[in-house]
Amino acid sequence: xxxxxxxxVRYPRGGTTLAAxxxxxxxxxxxxxxxxxxxAVSYWTLSLRRFLRHRVAVAGLVILVLLTAMAVAAPLxxxxxxxxxxxxxxxxxxSPLHPLGTDSVGRDVLSRLIFAARVSLTVGxxxxxxxxxxxxxxxxVAGYYGGTVDLALSRLMDVVLxxxxxxxxxxxxxxxxxxxxxxxxxxxxxxxWPAVARLVRGQILTLRQQEFALAAHAMGAxxxxxxxxxxxxxxxxxxxxxxxxxTANAILVEAALSFLGLGVQPPTPSWGNMLTDAQSLTVxxxxxxxxxxxxxxxxxxxxxxxxxxxxxRDALDPSLKL
Amino acid sequence: MSRVRARVTIAVTALLIAGxxxxxxxxxxPRSELVVVSGMWSPPNNFSxxxxxxxxxxxxxxxxxxxxxxxxxxxxxxKFYPALASKWEVGADxxxxxxxxxxxxAWHDGRPVTxxxxxxxxxxxxxxxxxxxxxxxxxxxxGLDARGKRxxxxxxxxxxxxxxxxxxxTRTPVDPQAFLYEFGSNxxxxxxxxxxxxxxxxxxxxxxxxxPTVGNGPYKFVQYKTDQYVExxxxxxxxxxxxxxxxxxxxIIPPTVMMAQIERGDMDLTAGAGIGSILIDDWDRVKTxxxxxxxxxxxxxYQFVVFNFQRPYLEKRVRRAVAHAINRPLxxxxxxxxEAALAEGPIPPTMPYYNKxxxxxxxxxxxxxxxxxxxxxxxGRTLLLRVPTGNIxxxxxxxxxxxxxxxxxxxxxxxxxxxxxxxxxxxAGNYDLALVGWSGSPDPDVSSQFRTGAVYNWLGxxxxxxxxxxxxxxxxxxxxxxxxxxxxxxxxxxxxxxxYVVLYYENARNVIARRMSNVxxxxxxxYQFQTYSWVAAPQ
Numbered sequence: 001x002x003x004x005x006x007x008x009v010r011y012p013r014g015g016t017t018l019a020a021x022x023x024x025x026x027x028x029x030x031x032x033x034x035x036x037x038x039x040a041v042s043y044w045t046l047s048l049r050r051f052l053r054h055r056v057a058v059a060g061l062v063i064l065v066l067l068t069a070m071a072v073a074a075p076l077x078x079x080x081x082x083x084x085x086x087x088x089x090x091x092x093x094x095s096p097l098h099p100l101g102t103d104s105v106g107r108d109v110l111s112r113l114i115f116a117a118r119v120s121l122t123v124g125x126x127x128x129x130x131x132x133x134x135x136x137x138x139x140x141v142a143g144y145y146g147g148t149v150d151l152a153l154s155r156l157m158d159v160v161l162x163x164x165x166x167x168x169x170x171x172x173x174x175x176x177x178x179x180x181x182x183x184x185x186x187x188x189x190x191x192x193w194p195a196v197a198r199l200v201r202g203q204i205l206t207l208r209q210q211e212f213a214l215a216a217h218a219m220g221a222x223x224x225x226x227x228x229x230x231x232x233x234x235x236x237x238x239x240x241x242x243x244x245x246x247t248a249n250a251i252l253v254e255a256a257l258s259f260l261g262l263g264v265q266p267p268t269p270s271w272g273n274m275l276t277d278a279q280s281l282t283v284x285x286x287x288x289x290x291x292x293x294x295x296x297x298x299x300x301x302x303x304x305x306x307x308x309x310x311x312x313r314d315a316l317d318p319s320l321k322l
Numbered sequence: 323m324s325r326v327r328a329r330v331t332i333a334v335t336a337l338l339i340a341g342x343x344x345x346x347x348x349x350x351x352p353r354s355e356l357v358v359v360s361g362m363w364s365p366p367n368n369f370s371x372x373x374x375x376x377x378x379x380x381x382x383x384x385x386x387x388x389x390x391x392x393x394x395x396x397x398x399x400x401k402f403y404p405a406l407a408s409k410w411e412v413g414a415d416x417x418x419x420x421x422x423x424x425x426x427x428a429w430h431d432g433r434p435v436t437x438x439x440x441x442x443x444x445x446x447x448x449x450x451x452x453x454x455x456x457x458x459x460x461x462x463x464x465g466l467d468a469r470g471k472r473x474x475x476x477x478x479x480x481x482x483x484x485x486x487x488x489x490x491x492t493r494t495p496v497d498p499q500a501f502l503y504e505f506g507s508n509x510x511x512x513x514x515x516x517x518x519x520x521x522x523x524x525x526x527x528x529x530x531x532x533x534p535t536v537g538n539g540p541y542k543f544v545q546y547k548t549d550q551y552v553e554x555x556x557x558x559x560x561x562x563x564x565x566x567x568x569x570x571x572x573x574i575i576p577p578t579v580m581m582a583q584i585e586r587g588d589m590d591l592t593a594g595a596g597i598g599s600i601l602i603d604d605w606d607r608v609k610t611x612x613x614x615x616x617x618x619x620x621x622x623x624y625q626f627v628v629f630n631f632q633r634p635y636l637e638k639r640v641r642r643a644v645a646h647a648i649n650r651p652l653x654x655x656x657x658x659x660x661e662a663a664l665a666e667g668p669i670p671p672t673m674p675y676y677n678k679x680x681x682x683x684x685x686x687x688x689x690x691x692x693x694x695x696x697x698x699x700x701x702g703r704t705l706l707l708r709v710p711t712g713n714i715x716x717x718x719x720x721x722x723x724x725x726x727x728x729x730x731x732x733x734x735x736x737x738x739x740x741x742x743x744x745x746x747x748x749x750a751g752n753y754d755l756a757l758v759g760w761s762g763s764p765d766p767d768v769s770s771q772f773r774t775g776a777v778y779n780w781l782g783x784x785x786x787x788x789x790x791x792x793x794x795x796x797x798x799x800x801x802x803x804x805x806x807x808x809x810x811x812x813x814x815x816x817x818x819x820x821x822y823v824v825l826y827y828e829n830a831r832n833v834i835a836r837r838m839s840n841v842x843x844x845x846x847x848x849y850q851f852q853t854y855s856w857v858a859a860p861q
Contacts, residue, residue: 105722261717281607
């Protein structure tokens with residue numbers, strides 16, 4: 001599909017110059033036969049450097065990697081099965097046998113905590129992955145074609161944005177009659193895309209007027225080629241940032257739903273459904289092992305993801321100087 | 323300048339603190355008044371004595387409106403005490419009942435309560451156009467159908483003998499206890515002189531149901547602050563003697579806050595099981611609070627696993643295996659801290675017709691496994707266990723039940739949904755096992771659940787001919803001794819067939835301030851307190 005493009009014009013993945021001040025990575029092709037020789041430092045390298053300089057973000061990333069590793073290796077790390085009931089210890093305080101105590105039906109809190117990381121990360125990544133794909137596609141089409149298409153898609157975004165996700169999820173649960181992890185992911189994925197679509201649309205709207213895009217078009221590149229090869233790669237930085245924050249949000253929504261008993265189904269542990277134990281004064285005041293650990297995990301995961309998001313935003317923003 | 327600002331800050335802070343503290347004063351009234359505060363979890367949506375939406379509504383109604391008699395459980399025997407009626411007689415035919423209304427029983431506006439008011443109440447409840455949930459109270463009367471509705475124009479079994487005396491006749495001979503319980507203690511009498519001219523189909527929405535100023539009970543309605551509290555004032559002319567408390571508040575308050583209020587001494591008593599009681603997690607703690615008494619007593623309500631009888635693979639041996647597999651002693655001793663009882667049937671262990679000789683199936687996983695093997699259980703089959711949200715102990719018990727069943731080789735998938743969705747799924751037959759609760763009653767007639775095709779038979783949709791036969795016989799037999807034999811047999815058949823596996827009969831866990839005394843409870847509805855007898859010492 002790129003037959004009409006000369007090798008020079010083809011967007012080079014790792015070796016473009018940073019067009020300082022323009023706000024975009026753009027191959028400078030207009031008027032010149034050959035591109036300016038690229039300096040050694042690419043956009044991504046530059047971004048990485050900037051990211052690494054953001055200490056909090058790096059710390060966040062490290063914790064996030066550890067959390068992910070914990071989720072993946074859960075069966076190896078957990079001292080007990082997350083569903084096994086210890087008939088002799090209900091709501092037992094921490095002990096050598098149960099390092100974080102047991103919950104209200106005698107299950108090991110630490111093991112549940114470790115396994116629950118799987119749920120939260122799955123929801124976060126899949127739901128956001130889903131809406132990034134949808135949002136990017138819709139945003140690109142709207143931004144690139146403009147006119148009536150844009151108008152129609154933008155109104156659709158407005159409509160979808162006006163749905164309160166929690167209410168839709170509760171509704172979906174009653175309609176399907178079966179709450180599950182997948183329902184939560186599906187609803188979050190199907191409702192979250194307009195935010196991404198708006199970002200992408202805005203980016204494409206400005207990018208499509210840039211010389212490199214016009215040139216690609218003039219050389220006979222198809223619409224799909226222009227959008228996929230030239231415009232989208234330039235529009236993805238803010239999407240990446242939005243996706244990071246979206247992941248944190250999805251984790252919170254899952255926790256809230258599971259707390260209400262309408263998310264992940266028992267006996268699968270999730271940080272949200274572990275918190276359902278904490279609904280009485282006695283537990284709140286005298287049994288902190290039932291709610292501090294899952295609360296802390298939600299806090300720490302959401303916080304670190306947000307830090308990473310901050311770091312990414314700063315690192316990927318070309319208007320910020322080194 | 324900064325000093326002025328500091329003063330403003332102090333003033334604002336003081337106001338804020340006052341704002342936090344002062345509302346407590348709302349309960350005070352004049353300092354000398356004897357005020358009692360009771361708490362329940364959710365608001366009532368109206369105060370209709372024959373159609374309020376829930377136990378919350380009836381809790382409030384019971385302060386202001388009386389039934390004819392009060393029912394109390396004393397040593398497994400149902401006893402009846404005067405309320406609006408001072409006397410009642412049972413005819414030798416087990417069909418005719420004569421009631422005499424207390425000579426001084428009067429409405430809050432001073433008019434006497436008469437037999438005419440009782441007739442008006444019966445006519446209202448039995449009117450097909452009226453919205454009511456008290457149908458059961460009149461369903462035994464001659465001339466009415468099983469839902470307690472009449473054909474317009476047709477005569478009913480009610481005869482006025484005098485201004486304060488009337489006679490009712492039942493369709494068939496009945497156990498007097500069953501009749502007195504339903505008709506006598508579950509029907510709240512409404513004033514004809516206030517509501518008599520309102521078309522029956524508009525009664526439910528009549529302003530009176532939001533502002534029931536003309537009652538006949540020990541307390542008078544003052545006001546309802548939506549979602550906050552109901553305020554009640556003593557009825558000085560109450561025919562059984564003016565209550566000792568002057569003002570009474572029923573506060574609407576979530577469980578966690580309720581516990582904090584009890585600790586602070588701001589709440590004198592909880593409304594009762596299901597509408598305002600102590601959470602199991604707080605139970606040990608509440609017992610250590612010096613100024614209140616923690617009161618637990620058995621209730622007729624029970625939780626159970628219902629089997630979907632439309633699933634051929636849930637045959638009798640499998641049902642028995644489930645009963646053996648579930649560690650009910652663990653659920654009762656650990657989850658409920660011993661505040662519950664076990665029985666293998668729907669007739670409460672505290673009630674007169676309970677059959678002590680029917681023993682619950684023991685927790686015996688090995689026996690469960692061999693029963694499953696006998697039944698040729700397919701180990702690859704996954705059962706869908708539906709669990710409603712809302713009752714935290716029930717939700718926790720589901721996790722234990724699943725582990726127990728998995729341990730004997732039954733795969734189980736739990737589905738938690740909100741309660742209406744849960745019931746809709748059961749009605750649609752979309753389940754294998756489901757957790758449900760039932761608020762049992764003193765009368766052993768449980769045909770509404772277990773008789774083929776009856777009103778609540780969709781819970782399980784079982785059809786067991788022997789059970790049907792016994793239930794029909796029990797219903798048609800007025801003689802208590804003969805009834806006992808029939809229901810003893812019914813309970814044996816129940817334990818053998820196991821349409822439900824009853825999990826536990828949970829105790830009521832209430833709190834009463836030590837300064838209060840003479841707080842009796844009766845078995846009507848949710849085992850509520852008899853409000854008129856309350857006494858309290860000043861704080």
